[in-house]
Amino acid sequence: MLKAVWELIEVFYVDRSATWWLPERLVDWLAKYDKVLLIDEDTVHSKVVSFQRKLSEIQFPEDDAAYWDAMASALSVGWLDVVIAFLRMHGSYRLDQLDDRQTENGLVEAVTLLIMQMPRLRPRLPDGSPGVAIGFKPDFSKAREKWRSQVSKLENSVFWAECNHRGTLLGLKKLIQVLLGNVDVLQLSTFHWMELLVAHFLHLIPFSLVLDGMRSIASKCKGLKSSGDEDLQELLSAIISNDTEVNALPSTIQILFAKCTKVFNAWMMAHVDDLLIAKGEDVRSLLEEDRQTLGGLSLKELHRLVYSQVLSSHSLTWQLAPVYLAACPKQGLGMLEALLMKQSCSNQKLALKALEICRLYEPDTVSTAIARV
DSSP states (O other): OHHHHHHHHIIIIIOGGGGGGHHHHHHHHHHHHGGGTOSSSOOHHHHHHHHHHHGGGOSSGGGSHHHHHHHHHHHHTTOHHHHHHHHTTOGGGSGGGTTTOHHHHHHHHHHHHHHHTOEEESSOOOTTOSSEEEOSHHHHHHHHHHHHHHHHHHHTOGGGGGOOOHHHHHHHHHHHHHHTTOHHHHHHHOOBHHHHHHHHHHHTOTTSOTTTTHHHHHHHHHHHSBOOSHHHHHHHHHHHTOOSSGGGHHHHHHHHHHHHHHHSOHHHHHHHHHHHHTTOHHHHHHHHSOBGGGTTBOHHHHHHHHHHHHHHTSTTTGGGHHHHHTTOTTTHHHHHHHHHHHSOTTSHHHHHHHHHHHHHHOOHHHHHHHHHO
């Protein structure tokens, strides 16, 4: 969960190049962390894994509803490689089935080809990944319009009437509806509101300036889907509510900071401000301004002091605390001196380590006292 939240904050606050291809960044993020969203309930990841476990028991997977459900779910959130792999398991690809299922095989191949040619608004794709990466919005818009016309043409093809395998017929049509952005199918094929949010931006509104209106769409998705761990959900909501309006930034950052404090340990709080500050000077001033309610400390210094206390309390980590204390202009030096004086000078290794730290951070009175001992 910690890595998932950290990387999501990086996408929204740090990586300025991510804005124009945010839907695809969310696809990549979901592929890594979908399994942490709902522990005890279904996710797209769990549906795919569940079907993969059943494979050894199934002779013709397309006869199993779980086969098409898993594919529709994976396609909804943009995991095209998973969908292609599942389609290649279709019975019509077996040599003993080719003569009897020619029309069916053609339809499967046609849908497979459309998925492999799906335009993706991103600078590049990993080697071997299906889809066509397009890094220029006007080019993407033209390519997507042409591609959607091909999907619509296949949807209305006369060959569907000649397909005698009902399971394949319904399954392929469901995949086509996902590609065309059918809201009902996307809702049925996703389980968590973040999955539904990604599906919206990938299949319904890939051209929009994604940050605009994301909060309202996310709220709508939350109302339709499971949430799981409430603290995590509130934290995810705070991150994606990142507003482009400068006046809205202070409240957004404060909510996000409050949620992080509730969910995560001192390490996260000592470091997450570096990610948030990358957003701009308004956020920097918010996190670095002195607050009377905190005894004249800033939020940034407060959390570094708290984490330095955690480090100081253990013999294996106390030597890391000076790094954080030195970055705290108000109370850091005093706490550093107290930490060094606590070390036993009768232990030669500890004494030498303390002197080394004194040379780095220059608490002269402490170094003199240790040297005398």
